[in-house]
Amino acid sequence: MLPIDPTKKISFSHIVCDGDLVIVYERHDNMKAVKVCQDSVLQNRFGVFKHSDWIGKPFGSKVFSNKGGFIYLLAPTPELWTLVLSHRTQILYIADISFVVMYLEIVPGCLVLESGTGSGSLTMSLARAVAPTGHVYTFDFHEQRVTSAREDFEKTEVSNLVTVGVRDIQGEGFPEEFSGLADSVFLDLPQPWLAIPSAAKMLKPDGALCSFSPCIEQVQRACDTLISKFTDIRTFEVLLRTYEVQEVRMDCSQGDGVNLGSLIRKRRRRSGEGNNVQDNLSSPTVMARPCSEAKGHTGYLTFARLKCLS
Amino acid sequence: MSQNKSQAVIIQNPRVTWEGCSVLLDINDGDRLVFARLSAASTLKIGNKNFSLQPLIGCPFGSSFQIEIGDKGPFLSRFVASIEGNNAQEKEDFESQEISKDNRALVDNNKAQSLTGEDIDAMRRQGATGDEIVDALIKNSATFEKKTLFSQEKYKLKKQKKYAPKVLLRRPVARSICEAYFKKYPARIGFLRVDTLSLLLSMANVSANSDVLVVDMVGGLLTGAVAERLGGTGYVCGTYLGGTPYPMDIVRIFNFSDEVCNRIVRAALTELSLTPTVTLEQIHQQENELNMECLSNPQMSSSVSIEEISPSEKEISVPVPENVVSLVNKMGKSTKAGNKASQQAIELWKENGFSSLIIAAPELDIWSLLQDIWPLLSNSAPFAIYHQYLQKYAMDLLSRHGMLHRLPRVTPA
Numbered sequence: 001m002l003p004i005d006p007t008k009k010i011s012f013s014h015i016v017c018d019g020d021l022v023i024v025y026e027r028h029d030n031m032k033a034v035k036v037c038q039d040s041v042l043q044n045r046f047g048v049f050k051h052s053d054w055i056g057k058p059f060g061s062k063v064f065s066n067k068g069g070f071i072y073l074l075a076p077t078p079e080l081w082t083l084v085l086s087h088r089t090q091i092l093y094i095a096d097i098s099f100v101v102m103y104l105e106i107v108p109g110c111l112v113l114e115s116g117t118g119s120g121s122l123t124m125s126l127a128r129a130v131a132p133t134g135h136v137y138t139f140d141f142h143e144q145r146v147t148s149a150r151e152d153f154e155k156t157e158v159s160n161l162v163t164v165g166v167r168d169i170q171g172e173g174f175p176e177e178f179s180g181l182a183d184s185v186f187l188d189l190p191q192p193w194l195a196i197p198s199a200a201k202m203l204k205p206d207g208a209l210c211s212f213s214p215c216i217e218q219v220q221r222a223c224d225t226l227i228s229k230f231t232d233i234r235t236f237e238v239l240l241r242t243y244e245v246q247e248v249r250m251d252c253s254q255g256d257g258v259n260l261g262s263l264i265r266k267r268r269r270r271s272g273e274g275n276n277v278q279d280n281l282s283s284p285t286v287m288a289r290p291c292s293e294a295k296g297h298t299g300y301l302t303f304a305r306l307k308c309l310s
Numbered sequence: 311m312s313q314n315k316s317q318a319v320i321i322q323n324p325r326v327t328w329e330g331c332s333v334l335l336d337i338n339d340g341d342r343l344v345f346a347r348l349s350a351a352s353t354l355k356i357g358n359k360n361f362s363l364q365p366l367i368g369c370p371f372g373s374s375f376q377i378e379i380g381d382k383g384p385f386l387s388r389f390v391a392s393i394e395g396n397n398a399q400e401k402e403d404f405e406s407q408e409i410s411k412d413n414r415a416l417v418d419n420n421k422a423q424s425l426t427g428e429d430i431d432a433m434r435r436q437g438a439t440g441d442e443i444v445d446a447l448i449k450n451s452a453t454f455e456k457k458t459l460f461s462q463e464k465y466k467l468k469k470q471k472k473y474a475p476k477v478l479l480r481r482p483v484a485r486s487i488c489e490a491y492f493k494k495y496p497a498r499i500g501f502l503r504v505d506t507l508s509l510l511l512s513m514a515n516v517s518a519n520s521d522v523l524v525v526d527m528v529g530g531l532l533t534g535a536v537a538e539r540l541g542g543t544g545y546v547c548g549t550y551l552g553g554t555p556y557p558m559d560i561v562r563i564f565n566f567s568d569e570v571c572n573r574i575v576r577a578a579l580t581e582l583s584l585t586p587t588v589t590l591e592q593i594h595q596q597e598n599e600l601n602m603e604c605l606s607n608p609q610m611s612s613s614v615s616i617e618e619i620s621p622s623e624k625e626i627s628v629p630v631p632e633n634v635v636s637l638v639n640k641m642g643k644s645t646k647a648g649n650k651a652s653q654q655a656i657e658l659w660k661e662n663g664f665s666s667l668i669i670a671a672p673e674l675d676i677w678s679l680l681q682d683i684w685p686l687l688s689n690s691a692p693f694a695i696y697h698q699y700l701q702k703y704a705m706d707l708l709s710r711h712g713m714l715h716r717l718p719r720v721t722p723a
Contacts, residue, residue, distance in 0.1 A: 002517055002518075003517065003518070003519040003520055003544075003665065004518065004519060005588060009519065009520075009662070009721075010515075010520075010663075010665040010666075010689070010690060010691050011661060011662035011663055011665070011688050011689075012661065012662055012663045012688055013661070014688075032380060034696065058689040058690075059690035060689035060690030060691075061689075068413070073690075074690050075689070075690040076517040077514060078515070079511075079512060079515065079692070092514070094512060095505075095509065097506070098508040098509045098511065098512035098513075098545060099392030099504075099505050099508050099509075101508065101511075101512065102484060102485055102504060102505075102508030102511065103485055103504075103508070105481075105483050105485055107404060107483075107538050107539060108518050108539070108540070108541025108542070108543070109541060125512065128515075128517040129517070129539065131517055131518045131519075132518050132519070132543070134543075173384055195312045205325070205370055205372060206325060206326065206370060206371050206481070220346075222419070225427045231372075231391070236505075243700065247488065288700050289594060306371040306372075307369050307372070307391055308373045308374075308390070309390055309391070310390070
């Protein structure tokens with residue numbers, strides 16, 4: 001998934017091969033990860049798609065089923081992976097993930113500790129950020145989930161950047177071998193205050209920590225524990241507001257005020273199906289408004305820096 | 311493996327300052343943010359006095375400094391914050407005292423403080439530290455005891471900021487630079503907030519070994535942030551319309567190593583286009599313009615060979631990176647970022663396409679720009695466009711046919 005291997009980079013010459021991981025795009029909210037296999041087929045409401053038709057085509061291609069329906073084959077990225085991975089636990093989404101990677105100042109070469117791994121959604125983006133010379137050590141106390149995560153990382157070819165371990169970080173803390181070596185630590189635990197003292201030992205001075213907690217009471221308790229060895233403690237909530245964008249035909253006859261006239265509802269551009277532009281009798285205006293339903297609160301992100309005590 | 315990691319970290323973002331490095335000074339917990347370059351001669355003005363920044367050289371990022379009185383007068387001195395331990399006690403005190411206090415007896419007639427300005431100056435001349443002055447002010451305040459604990463804290467902090475200012479040495483990285491600019495000069499960065507910037511980097515799949523095309527009209531902040539994530543691999547190519555590249559000053563604040571700087575290049579859109587419509591003469595003319603720009607800031611290209619130390623020579627253990635850092639940056643000036651992209655690189659991009667695109671150009675007509683840029687992007691390449699105003703962006707993009715499979719319009723709430 002990550003362009004560490006130059007032959008696998010997103011490029012004009014990169015074509016779909018047998019064994020590649022592709023993201024099958026049906027609609028903006030309907031995608032899945034598929035491993036291309038010479039003899040396999042994909043069946044969905046658009047028909048039957050033969051994998052063999054895909055092999056040799058460039059990524060981004062539109063491919064057709066036996067019924068004439070179509071899908072797109074996209075090159076996998078951590079963003080797309082977050083939308084298609086199987087949820088073993090509640091995951092972090094793009095808004096929180098991007099902010100965490102930036103605010104923890106993760107760059108190539110960094111050593112990052114994470115607990116818990118969960119479904120590996122954030123882990124994928126952490127791997128991307130530390131590549132090619134850094135490493136992510138991630139821990140979860142649930143053995144089965146660790147196994148599933150390891151499989152995912154194999155599938156997406158990031159195993160050389162990520163090491164998953166079974167460990168109860170709240171109970172045991174991070175392994176001693178990482179003391180003073182971590183550039184950043186990320187905690188997504190029900191009781192992060194139990195892990196914070198260990199995190200403080202792991203971090204380099206001025207290293208960054210982030211704790212993700214859905215409830216403000218957890219945030220309060222975490223902050224109480226952070227205050228002794230950490231500084232610059234800040235809590236954020238990242239909210240995503242999506243907009244509905246439509247083209248509106250202004251009724252140009254009646255004089256008084258603004259008459260929106262008929263709202264020509266264009267099918268959203270994001271759907272894979274094509275759509276003819278309706279003939280515009282008068283000049284259209286594009287209007288945007290917030291969607292009435294939006295993804296709400298995921299969790300609070302509390303960041304802190306380890307004090308320089310020497 | 312750990313040695314490679316430490317070397318990579320040293321090259322990428324050292325944790326200790328050195329002579330000539332760029333720093334972000336955070337005075338009084340974010341009240342004032344100043345970008346500076348550390349040298350024996352550089353100073354910082356606090357109040358009405360200039361303080362030398364010399365004491366900051368060789369200190370770890372994240373250290374704090376306060377004003378101390380020395381033989382030659384006041385100077386900035388590093389201090390180490392204590393580990394705060396007595397939270398439980400404070401909480402108890404808080405709860406027992408809070409029930410009775412309020413502000414009914416407080417009258418704002420400016421008579422509460424019995425120390426005068428002259429008294430304070432006298433104390434300063436006698437060598438009192440800032441904290442001692444703050445304590446004296448508290449003792450001489452008639453109303454301090456009547457205040458709630460919360461209010462007392464607020465008062466103390468206010469006096470500390472004035473009489474015992476603290477300077478925090480921050481490392482200039484994408485996050486801190488963006489936050490500082492957003493606070494001080496948001497217009498210069500097109501009001502690009504740090505979470506928006508982080509989304510741009512994510513959605514455009516910026517990672518090592520990528521070839522990222524950017525249209526950066528936000529002072530170089532975007533280019534610098536991309537380069538930081540590339541870590542000395544791949545390329546970030548800043549393209550522009552016409553003959554003059556957009557300014558990239560903010561890139562210089564990042565303390566990039568030569569490897570990273572070499573990856574930051576520029577090329578006019580006309581040069582990158584697959585079907586060039588510009589004559590060879592025009593290309594030469596543009597080249598001359600760029601050369602003129604370079605002449606005024608002479609590059610120390612000869613220093614590059616000296617600074618490139620092969621990894622095998624650097625057998626340093628993790629806890630002691632300072633020696634290596636000072637050696638690498640002895641020359642002071644590093645390779646200038648933003649050189650013209652080589653013909654080789656341009657050919658490579660024409661052959662492979664760019665792996666992603668980011669646009670942050672408040673003044674441009676996005677749609678017509680995109681028409682020219684689409685052919686340069688590789689298959690299935692992600693792209694991210696930032697615009698401060700929703701309407702303009704939506705207007706340009708939405709009412710068109712497109713090869714756009716996915717158009718996430720995300721806005722910070």
